[in-house]
Amino acid sequence: MAGRTGTSRKTTSRGKAPAKPRARSTASKKPAPRKSGGAISAVWGGIGRGVGTVVRAITGTKGLDPEHRRDGIGLFLIALAFITGAGVWWQAGGPVGQWVDIAVRSSVGFPAVIVPVVLLGIGVTLMRTDPKPEERFRLVVGGVLIGIGVLGMFHLIGGLPMDPLERRDAGGALGFLAGGFLAQGLTPWVAGPLLVLIFVFGLLCVLHWPVREVPQRLKALVHRERPEEPGEETEEEEPKPVRLRRPSRRRQAAAPVEEETQAELPLEEPSEPAPAKPAAKDSKKAPAMAVRAVEGSYQLPPPNVLKDGDAPKTRSKANDQMIEAITGVLDQFSIDAQVTGFTRGPTVTRYEVELGPGVKVEKITALTKNIAYAVATDNVRLLAPIPGKSAVGIEVPNSDREMVRLGDVLRAPSTLKDTHPMVIGLGKDIEGHMVTANLTKMPHLLVAGSTGSGKSSFVNSMLVSLLARATPDEVRMILIDPKMVELTPYEGIPHLITPIITQPKKAAAALAWLVEEMEQRYQDMQVNRVRHVDDFNRKVKSGEITAPPGSEREYRPYPYIMAIVDELADLMMTAPRDVEDAIVRITQKARAAGIHLVLATQRPSVDVVTGLIKTNVPSRLAFATSSLTDSRVILDQPGAEKLIGMGDALYLPMGASKPVRIQGAFVGDEEISSIVEFTKNQAQPEYTDGVTAAKAAEKKEVDADIGDDLELLVQATELIVTSQFGSTSMLQRKLRVGFAKAGRLMDLLETRGVVGPSEGSKAREVLIKPDELESVIYLMRGGGPAGDEE
Ligand SMILES: Nc1ncnc2c1ncn2[C@@H]1O[C@H](COP(=O)(O)OP(=O)(O)OP(=O)(O)O)[C@@H](O)[C@H]1O
Numbered sequence: 012m013a014g015r016t017g018t019s020r021k022t023t024s025r026g027k028a029p030a031k032p033r034a035r036s037t038a039s040k041k042p043a044p045r046k047s048g049g050a051i052s053a054v055w056g057g058i059g060r061g062v063g064t065v066v067r068a069i070t071g072t073k074g075l076d077p078e079h080r081r082d083g084i085g086l087f088l089i090a091l092a093f094i095t096g097a098g099v100w101w102q103a104g105g106p107v108g109q110w111v112d113i114a115v116r117s118s119v120g121f122p123a124v125i126v127p128v129v130l131l132g133i134g135v136t137l138m139r140t141d142p143k144p145e146e147r148f149r150l151v152v153g154g155v156l157i158g159i160g161v162l163g164m165f166h167l168i169g170g171l172p173m174d175p176l177e178r179r180d181a182g183g184a185l186g187f188l189a190g191g192f193l194a195q196g197l198t199p200w201v202a203g204p205l206l207v208l209i210f211v212f213g214l215l216c217v218l219h220w221p222v223r224e225v226p227q228r229l230k231a232l233v234h235r236e237r238p239e240e241p242g243e244e245t246e247e248e249e250p251k252p253v254r255l256r257r258p259s260r261r262r263q264a265a266a267p268v269e270e271e272t273q274a275e276l277p278l279e280e281p282s283e284p285a286p287a288k289p290a291a292k293d294s295k296k297a298p299a300m301a302v303r304a305v306e307g308s309y310q311l312p313p314p315n316v317l318k319d320g321d322a323p324k325t326r327s328k329a330n331d332q333m334i335e336a337i338t339g340v341l342d343q344f345s346i347d348a349q350v351t352g353f354t355r356g357p358t359v360t361r362y363e364v365e366l367g368p369g370v371k372v373e374k375i376t377a378l379t380k381n382i383a384y385a386v387a388t389d390n391v392r393l394l395a396p397i398p399g400k401s402a403v404g405i406e407v408p409n410s411d412r413e414m415v416r417l418g419d420v421l422r423a424p425s426t427l428k429d430t431h432p433m434v435i436g437l438g439k440d441i442e443g444h445m446v447t448a449n450l451t452k453m454p455h456l457l458v459a460g461s462t463g464s465g466k467s468s469f470v471n472s473m474l475v476s477l478l479a480r481a482t483p484d485e486v487r488m489i490l491i492d493p494k495m496v497e498l499t500p501y502e503g504i505p506h507l508i509t510p511i512i513t514q515p516k517k518a519a520a521a522l523a524w525l526v527e528e529m530e531q532r533y534q535d536m537q538v539n540r541v542r543h544v545d546d547f548n549r550k551v552k553s554g555e556i557t558a559p560p561g562s563e564r565e566y567r568p569y570p571y572i573m574a575i576v577d578e579l580a581d582l583m584m585t586a587p588r589d590v591e592d593a594i595v596r597i598t599q600k601a602r603a604a605g606i607h608l609v610l611a612t613q614r615p616s617v618d619v620v621t622g623l624i625k626t627n628v629p630s631r632l633a634f635a636t637s638s639l640t641d642s643r644v645i646l647d648q649p650g651a652e653k654l655i656g657m658g659d660a661l662y663l664p665m666g667a668s669k670p671v672r673i674q675g676a677f678v679g680d681e682e683i684s685s686i687v688e689f690t691k692n693q694a695q696p697e698y699t700d701g702v703t704a705a706k707a708a709e710k711k712e713v714d715a716d717i718g719d720d721l722e723l724l725v726q727a728t729e730l731i732v733t734s735q736f737g738s739t740s741m742l743q744r745k746l747r748v749g750f751a752k753a754g755r756l757m758d759l760l761e762t763r764g765v766v767g768p769s770e771g772s773k774a775r776e777v778l779i780k781p782d783e784l785e786s787v788i789y790l791m792r793g794g795g796p797a798g799d800e801e
Pocket residue numbers: 414415460461462463464465466467468469613657658659674675676677
C-alpha cells in the first residue's frame with residue numbers, strides 16, 4: 012500500500028503539467044516510467060516466456076495423455092492464481108509478487124483484484140470438465156468481450172486517466188484501449204452504454220444464451236434456484252446395483268444388510284411415499300427442453316410441457332421376496348451359486364447369480380422354468396453371462412413397475428448434451444441410464460410388437476421428441492397411418508410434407524416420391540462433389556455452393572426427412588412389390604441423402620418383414636411379441652417373447668450383437684396435444700405437391716400388362732396413328748417382330764382405344780387422330796393426366 016501511495020503522489024505532481032507537453036514529457040521523463048514500464052514489460056515478458064515454456068513443455072511432450080496435459084495447464088493456472096493473489100491482495104510474494112502486482116495492475120487496473128479468482132476458476136474448470144474444442148472459440152470471444160466491457164467501464168468510471176500510473180486505479184492500459192478511444196470519439200455518455208452492451212453480449216456468448224431465449228433461461232434459472240433440499244445434485248441419478256453380503260450365502264435374502272434403512276422402508280410402505288418427493292423436485296428444476304439454439308423465428312416448445320415420471324426406486328419389498336425365491340430354488344437343487352446383488356430397473360430387476368467353482372452355467376439355465384415357477388411369472392429372462400460381468404443375470408418383472416416418461420428422458424443431462432435435431436428419447440435401461448438414439452445414425456428402424464406391447468406409444472414418443480427438438484426447416488415428416496387413428500393427433504403439424512396418409516395406395520406413391528427425392532438430392536450432391544447432405548447444407552448456408560448459372564433453381568438446405576409407417580403389414584398386403592421395391596431402394600441409399608425410415612408392424616412375419624427389408628433396415632426395436640418365431644424375425648434371436656408389454660422392449664442398434672433391454676418412454680395424450688398445439692401456433696404446414704400422386708401407381712399398372720414392350724408399343728402407336736392403317740402385318744414388317752408379338756401389340760392398342768376390335772383379315776379401324784398422338788403416348792408411358800393427384 013505504502014508503495015502505491017508514494018507513486019500516486021508522484022503522478023499528481025506530473026499530472027499538473029499542461030496537457031500536450033505532458034504526453035511528451037511522460038515519454039521523455041524516462042527514469043520513473045521506464046522503471047515501472049521496464050519492470051512491467053520484463054515481468055510480462057518473463058511470464059510470457061514462462062507460460063510458453065510450461066505450455067510447450069506440457070503440450071509438446073509426445074505421448075502425454077491429453078487429459079494430463081489439460082490437468083497440467085489447469086494446475087499451472089491455479090499456481091499463477093496463488094502468485095497473483097499474493098502479489099495483488101497482500102503485496103506479498105517477494106520481488107516476483109511485487110512485479111506481478113505492478114504488471115497486473117498496470118494492465119487491468121482496479122479489476123486486478125479479481126484476476127486471481129478468474130485464474131483459479133479457469134484452472135479448476137479445466138481440470139473438472141471434458142475438453143470441448145467446438146466451444147473454445149465462443150468462450151474466448153465471450154471472455155474478450157466481457158474484458159473489454161469491464162475494463163472500459165473502469166476506465167470511464169476512473170475519470171479517463173491519461174497517466175499510466177493513475178490508470179492502475181482505473182481500467183489499466185487495457186481499459187484505456189477499450190474505453191479511452193471510444194470515450195474520446197463518442198463522449199463518455201455514448202461510450203458507457205456501448206461498453207455495457209459489449210459486456211452483456213460477451214456474457215451471453217459465454218453462457219451460450221441467444222438473446223431471444225434470455226427470459227426463458229432466466230425463468231428456468233429462477234426455478235432451479237428455488238430452495239431445495241441441501242445436497243441435491245443436478246446430475247442424472249443412477250441407481251447403483253445393490254450388493255448383498257457374501258458370507259451369509261443362503262441367508263442373505265431374508266436379512267439384507269447393506270442399506271438397511273433403505274430396505275426397511277419399502278418393507279413397510281411399498282411404493283407411495285418414495286416417488287412423491289423426488290418427482291416434485293425434478294419438476295422444479297427441470298431444465299429448459301429447448302436447449303438448442305435454432306435459426307429463424309420458429310421457437311421450440313417450452314419446458315414443462317412434458318411431465319415427469321416416477322422416481323426410481325433402488326429396492327422394494329418385492330425384490331427381497333424374489334431373492335428369497337431364487338435362493339430357495341438354488342438350495343432345492345443343491346447348486347453352489349448365490350445371489351450376489353441386483354439392479355432394479357423401471358420394469359424388471361436383474362438379479363446377479365455368481366456360481367461356485369466347477370458349477371456349469373447350464374445348471375442355472377436349465378432351471379429357468381423352476382425359477383419362473385418360484386417367482387410366479389412366465390416372463391423370466393436369463394442372461395448367461397451378463398455382458399461385462401462374471402455372473403448370470405435373471406431378469407424378473409417388478410410387481411411395482413415405474414413409469415418412464417418422455418420428459419425424464421429429454422430433460423436428462425445426457426440427452427441435453429446432444430443438440431442434434433434427430434435425437435429421440437427411447438426410454439431407460441435396467442441400470443437407470445436414459446437411452447436416446449440419433450435417427451440419422453440408425454439410419455432406418457424396424458419396430459415390432461404384438462398388440463398392446465407399446466409400439467404406438469413408442470411412435471408417439473418419437474414424434475414428440477422430434478417436435479420438441481427440431482424445427483420444420485430441420486426435419487420434415489411423412490406419416491403413413493393405414494390404421495387411420497393412431498397418428499391423427501399430429502394432423503396439421505408444420506413438419507409434415509403431405510397430410511397424414513391413410514390409404515395404402517397413396518402410401519406406396521409417397522414411398523416412390525421419396526425415391527425420386529432421394530435421387531434429386533444425390534444429383535445435387537454429386538454435382539457439388541459432397542458426400543452427405545449435412546456437408547451440402549453447410550456449404551449452401553455458407554454460400555460456398557450455389558445453383559449452376561442459368562438454372563432457375565435456388566439451393567436451399569435440405570431438411571432431414573423421416574418417413575414413419577405405422578403398420579407395414581397393411582402396405583405389404585396392398586402393393587407388396589412396389590412397397591418392398593421402394594423401401595429397399597430408400598434404405599440402401601438414402602442415409603447420405605438425409606432420408607430415414609421407421610417401419611412399425613404388429614405382424615413381424617416373413618411376408619411382411621421380408622428378407623430384403625430385414626437386410627436393409629439395420630436397427631431394430633422389439634416390443635413383446637407373441638411368439639419366439641416373431642422374436643427371431645425381428646431380432647434374429649429369441650428374447651422378445653419374454654418381454655412383458657407396456658413399453659418393455661429390446662433395442663438392437665445397428666452393429667450391436669446383443670440387444671439392450673429398455674423401458675420405453677411414455678407420453679400422454681394431453682402432452683401430445685399441447686406440444687402439437689404449440690407447434691401449430693408457430694407455423695403452418697407447407698405441403699409439397701404431388702407426394703401422393705397416383706402416377707407412380709398407375710405407371711406400375713401400365714407396366715404390369717405392357718411389361719418390357721413399352722418402347723415397341725409406342726413405336727406401333729406412332730406407325731398406326733400417323734398412317735391411319737391398323738394392320739398387324741404392317742407392324743410385323745416395320746417393327747421386325749414375329750406374328751405373335753405383333754398380335755399382342757395390337758391387342759394392347761385395342762385396350763388403350765387406339766384401334767377398334769379385330770375384323771378378321773381386314774385392317775382394324777384407327778380411333779385416334781394424329782393430333783391426339785402425343786397425349787396417348789404420354790398416358791401410355793404412365794404419365795397420367797396432368798395434375799391428377801387423386
Ligand atoms: N412406455 C410405456 N410405459 C407405460 N405404459 C405403456 C407404455 N407403452 C404402452 N403402455 C401402455 O400399454 C397400452 C398399449 O400401448 P400401445 O397402444 O402403445 O400398444 P400397441 O403395441 O401400439 O398396440 P396396438 O398395436 O393395438 O395399437 C397403452 O394404453 C399404455 O397404457
